[in-house]
Amino acid sequence: MIEVSNLTKRYAGRTAVNDISFTVARGEIVGLLGPNGAGKSTTMRVLSGFMPATSGTVRVGGLDVFHDSDEVRRRIGYMPENNPLYPDMRVREYLKYRARLKGLGWKKSRDRVQTVMEQCGLTDVGRRVIGQLSKGYKQRVGLADALVHDPELIILDEPTIGLDPHQIRTVRALIKSLAGKHTVLISTHILPEVEMMCGRVLIMLDGRVVASDTPENLQRRMAGGSQVIAEIAAPEADLRAAWENLAEVLQYDLTPCEGEFFRCALTPRDGKDLRPLVFALARQNGWALRELTRSRHSLEDIYVQVTKPATEEAE
Amino acid sequence: MSIFLTLFRRELGTFFFSITGYIIIAAVTALTGMSFVVLLQNLGNDPTTVPVTEMFYGTYYFWLIILLSTPLITMRLFALEKAAGTFETLMTTSVGDAQVVLAKFLAALFFYMVAWLPLLGCLFIVRHFTRQVAALDVHTVGGMYLGIFLIGCLFLSLGCFASSLTRSQMAAAMISFVLGVGLFSLGFLALALPASSETSTQVIAYFNLFNQMHDFARGVVDTRSVIFYVTTTFLFLFLTLRVVESRRWK
Incomplete structure (x- = not known):
């Protein structure tokens, strides 16, 4: 579903993503893990077609995200960092607006909005103004927006940040329910989340992918030192x-x-x-x-070990 | 097309479903009303055959409204989306860059024209009380609104451009205000310079917003000034589009 080869993204004078390559198969839930500033968000922005790569290619469903941008965008549901929404709109109105922007027809968008509102537990707040909703609800609105055009690939940048444990559980269950039907790429720095939701983990550090495996395999690899x-x-x-x-x-x-x-x-x-x-x-x-x-080594130990040199340098 | 209409409706919605939109309309109405109070006092003292529209444009209130309202209308367009991060969600849907720019510009233009509607009311009141039909006919009013429309296009496209440059609404408003005042001052410069055949003087004469509006207010539509406004509007919209596209540059 996703093929990233030799992706590099440089901002003025700073390399955010440095020559990374990875693939994600259809139906997988993959967690992108790494400390702040590791290049997770940048990778996702390039994947979503918002920004071009400095070099390297990114293909989604066999299509280049830069050259076939329109077609790729139709296949991706993207929720950026901090889940930006229009606070002045009502939930249903917003989702309908988004569905229309994503090219759904009038009737189709109405049906899909209804479906995703049920899926995300938003039916009770359909008429509420987004700005007045709790953070948990806002997050679900963001998720519903990413899902509304039934995309093959869903990219979520830190979907559970700032939620209370109960809300996190709801959002996680929702994401888990997407497995199989959709391909999901999640970025996070909360480790248990990855262990619970993802079939595979990519650990990023300083713009490079330093580890890529299932959570179990990563643990096994570390078991030698247990x-x-x-x-x-x-x-x-x-x-x-x-x-x-x-x-x-x-x-x-x-x-x-x-x-x-x-x-x-x-x-x-x-x-x-x-x-x-x-x-x-x-x-x-x-x-x-x-x-x-x-x-047994938890993913946390692996993570700490893998990302250690950077932390020490920083100190 | 349906995507464009969706965008356009959303942009209009933010003007008409927000308090700022109504504050702008109220301010424009207040300034228009004040200018008519001044105008009627002058009329009472000194009867004249000059059309009311021509007198109105000559008051400083008219230019004050144009210079102040356009930055306020346009400052939000791109800057707010960029600051809130919704620019990212917007641009990762199936919308085209040109659609976004055009929808935002046209919504601002629509709102701007609505804000000018109370002027019509003032004109009718003057007409009713002066009982002077000749002072105010369809052609002069039409010419005046065409002038307001064209000047609006120019200043709003300038505001769009300013807003696309920054994430801060304040900065966007200031940039478009400074650019607007600069353009306006060129008109003064053209007035101050003696008429000559020198190229520079003639070029500056094209920027004489005063004279152009004077013609419109008398009901005279000069194609030269129409072309001037249309081309400069397109220039600034094109620049805005380039700025919006620039994130895709490698």
């Missing part, structure tokens, strides 16, 4: 000796807990699962074992 946490009641010297002698343990860290317990954080060599070994050891020595877990 730690085992064991809370064991034993004399400290015995524990230290045990971990020193265990060849599979690369590193360990002991923290005394209440009573006789120690919290041991063990880093395995070669990504081996240490849990059976720890259990066997505890049984052998008759130690009391009250917790044994392997910490």
Whole structure:
């Protein structure tokens, strides 16, 4: 659905997007993740046909977004950053206006507006003035606008920013329901959102794509470094000796807990699962074992690790 | 075409469904009314055969209305959309750049002409009380409105251009005001310069908005000035279009 090859976008003296390439298949929900200023919004603006690329090509549905701009725009529903709306218009009036601008006929636009208003839960506020709506409702109006011409590709720039947890949940459910029928590209810097909604993640940093995979694969890739946490009641010297002698343990860290317990954080060599070994050891020595877990890297850890150099430089 | 009409209706809506639109109409009406009070006092003191329209245009109120109202009408057109970010949503639909520019300009022009309608009322009141039919006939009124229309086209297209340059409505209003006053002053310059055959003097004479309006107010339609207004309007609309397109330049 989307083919981006060697896309570069330079603003006066600053490179916002630097030679990125990626593809998105039809029906996928892809999350564009990255810190502020990583080039997410710029990429989306180029995709939506609002701005041309400095170099490289962007194709949507096989059509070049610059040369076949009209046809591409008809296939894209785009919600820009901060969800700009006309505060003086009423919800239904606005959606109808937008549908007409997107080339729908009079009757078609009326039907589609009705459909998207139901889909986005806006039927109760159809006659309200947009400027007086709560942020959650405004966001849904923006989404309804992106959906109104039933586009193949939906591009949402930070769709859940500034919403309360309940509203975020509603918006997420709505986006998730679009999977399969539409291709969706979402940008965000909220990690759980990506884990919940997206089939694939593109992590951007300084105008480049630094990682691209499913959330699960990214986690698996990181699992090599995952730690085992064991809370064991034993004399400290015995524990230290045990971990020193265990060849599979690369590193360990002991923290005394209440009573006789120690919290041991063990880093395995070669990504081996240490849990059976720890259990066997505890049984052998008759130690009391009250917790044994392997910490999985969340997307957050991956994200922090991938984007680390930039953060440190910035500091 | 239907997209253009949708845009045009929306633009008109923002004029007529907002308080600012009515404030502009009220201000224009107040200034028109004041100029007629002055005008009637003069008439009472000193009977004259000059048409009322010609006297009206000669008051400073007329130029005040033109110079002040056009920047206020046009400042919002592009600047507000750019500041609010709706320019992005607008330009990523199936609209063409030219459609947007033309719809905004024509809506502003329509609103501007509506704001001038109270003038007709003033003219009828004068006619009723002076009982002088000859002072006010269809041709002079028609000529005057044609003049108002053409001058409006020029100043509004200038305002469109100013608004497309910036994200700030204030800056847009100031730019179009300065450009408008500059154009207006050229007319003064033309008045001050002695008539000569030099090219520069003749070129400046074309910018003499005073004389051109004087002709219109007498009911004389000079094709030279019509062509002047139409071409300059097109020039500024073309420039506006180029500015709107400029975001697509690499």
